[in-house]
Amino acid sequence: MISASVCTIGDEILIGQIVDTNSAHISKSLNSIGIKVSRILSISDDRDDICNSLSHELQVNDVVITTGGLGPTKDDITKGVLAELSHAKGWVMHEEQLAVVHRILHSRGLDVMPINIAQASVPDSCEVIVNRKGTAPILVFRLPEELFGHPVTLYSMPGVPFETLAALPEVLEDIKAHHELTHITHRNVMTFSLAESALAELIAPWENALDEDMHLAYLPNTLTGVKLRLSIYGGDEEDNQRRIAAKIEALKAILGPVIYAEEEDTMEHVLGSLLARNGKTMCAAESCTGGMISHLMTTIPGASTYYLGSVTSYANEVKTGVLGVSPETLEKFGAVSSETAAEMAEGVRKITGADYAVSTTGIAGPDGGTTEKPVGTCWIGVSSAAGTETAEVHFSGDRKRNIERFAASALDTLRKKVISELIN
DSSP: OOEEEEEEEOHHHHTTSSOOOHHHHHHHHHHHTTOEEEEEEEEOSOHHHHHHHHHHHHHHOSEEEEESOOSSSTTOOHHHHHHHHTTOOOEEEOHHHHHHHHHHHHHTTOOOOHHHHGGGEEETTOEEEOOSSSSSOEEEEEEOHHHHSSOEEEEEEOSSHHHHHHHHHHHHHHHHHHSOOOOEEEEEEEEOSSOHHHHHHHTHHHHHTSOTTEEEEEEEETTTEEEEEEEEESSOHHHHHHHHHHHHHHHHHHHGGGEEESSSOOHHHHHHHHHHHTTOOEEEEESTTTTHHHHHHTTSTTGGGTEEEEEEOOSHHHHHHTSOOOHHHHHHHOSSSHHHHHHHHHHHHHHHOOSEEEEEEEOOSSSOOOSSSOTTEEEEEEEETTEEEEEEEEOOSOHHHHHHHHHHHHHHHHHHHHHHHHTO
């Protein structure tokens, strides 16, 4: 199987000034064509560091892709290092890239400076994929066996993300044209309501019985739960899909409703699709989640067909004055209680006329908790014509993570209620 390394070059990543999104896009794209990424590496703007790091990656991988260090300023030294590593004898002007440099700068009303022209100058040891979105070309070095112990290809791409994304399809086509690729088969299963450790313990016998060439990964996320990714590297694609499908069927028998999707998806999309297919609507009453449920549901195009709206009842006065929560309920049980969550859900369903309602009331933190109701406590209410139910959840993250978990748990609780009423 072809292996690859993705290397970002630039101090701005190492000091946290910018977030590296290039590596994620490149790695995902390489994986999609059957290349296994062995390492993602960030390298400083230092000649020796770049040279030593890339020398190692070129020795142990079939493909190396770098981003960054190709700009017009003095700290952009990648191109010079690559010229040395590839034993270039000189430099040549790439006329097509030079024309792009002139076009881009003139379109911005800028003069073409010598440092801009220099970006189109490339080592004579490389091929060029023209960067039509920026001034620095994509350099392709096909390095022979005598340099690094085996034939290896290095692609040097710009660091600007939209330029990298635009050029990536051509890079992938070049890789496919020069390498014999094998299949990588992935299937994702989305789960919710079980922590990663509890999930691993529950499915341990199933995991231990996986075929030797199957690999399982646990990928937790506060909003989407734990994604289980089952992979096979190499082999026949059709056979791999059949084998993985059989394993997933066995997993479904173990986890049941803990699985909310059999492919990569989000809770809000799954819930919305469920409502839309059955011609049902929903609404929300949010206290501790502060509109997060509404935000998640309305990220889906066409959500207006099933999502009617919400009331963000953060203050008790809104709970009583708008949603109709009884003052006696608040006084006797408190805002964070099963009783309040139930009345909130019933109130917002009455206001909007939705088929289903979900409510949240809790303590996101960092303050406000008590011994009886610690930070991370949330009561969820779900209501329909068939009745109202509540559920209590507890988390231990910071405020942001708690809010996300409260909202995702509320959607999952509602999803299960809808399934129980419409499908079971």
